[in-house]
Amino acid sequence: MVRTILKPERNSLTIKLPDNFVGKVIEVIAFEIEQNADEQVATEEKKKRIEDLNKVLNKHRVDLTNFKFDRDEANDYE
Numbered sequence: 001m002v003r004t005i006l007k008p009e010r011n012s013l014t015i016k017l018p019d020n021f022v023g024k025v026i027e028v029i030a031f032e033i034e035q036n037a038d039e040q041v042a043t044e045e046k047k048k049r050i051e052d053l054n055k056v057l058n059k060h061r062v063d064l065t066n067f068k069f070d071r072d073e074a075n076d077y078e
Contacts, residue, residue: 005033005044 002018017026 002021004015006013013030015028
């Protein structure tokens with residue numbers, strides 16, 4: 001399933017479908033959304049950017065679940 005919220009700038013629109021849709025019968029529906037479409041588009045773009053950032057940063061993450069902070073050791077200057 002593909003769901004995309006767009007704000008077209010003209011009355012013609014071209015969409016790219018996934019390869020697994022080729023040769024299959026699909027349904028395309030277009031209707032106006034009552035909600036603020038700009039906010040929906042921004043939300044979808046934000047989710048995509050977060051996913052992309054997580055993919056890049058995952059290899060740099062460190063698991064600190066068992067980390068114990070020792071205040072005395074941190075303040076021992078001698």
